Amino acid sequence: MQLSDATGTRSTAYDMDLGASANNLSTILEIANLKVYDFGFYLHSENFDGGIPAAFEEIISEIESQSQYYILIGRQSTTESINAKFWIDISLPIPIP
Numbered sequence: 001m002q003l004s005d006a007t008g009t010r011s012t013a014y015d016m017d018l019g020a021s022a023n024n025l026s027t028i029l030e031i032a033n034l035k036v037y038d039f040g041f042y043l044h045s046e047n048f049d050g051g052i053p054a055a056f057e058e059i060i061s062e063i064e065s066q067s068q069y070y071i072l073i074g075r076q077s078t079t080e081s082i083n084a085k086f087w088i089d090i091s092l093p094i095p096i097p
Contacts (some may be wrong), residue, residue, distance in 0.1 A: 022035070035063075
């Protein structure tokens with residue numbers, strides 16, 4: 001599911017592939033209602049160091065209220081590059097090594 005995207009880019013070309021992959025993963029892991037989310041953001045301060053950006057933490061809270069099991073892909077853009085860094089948050093009923 002495409003969420004808000006403050007980067008100015010859209011990943012619509014990959015939406016069908018991402019949806020199909022999410023369905024396959026849901027079947028393989030036997031997890032009903034697994035959702036895969038895409039979120040684009042940028043930091044207001046290029047000097048951000050450490051931790052998780054507030055924008056990503058906020059979207060995690062929003063998703064947790066909508067879906068028990070999910071994979072969230074956050075695409076962080078900077079003044080130097082679009083999608084310069086990726087953030088991932090996963091909630092599954094199985095341990096991830």
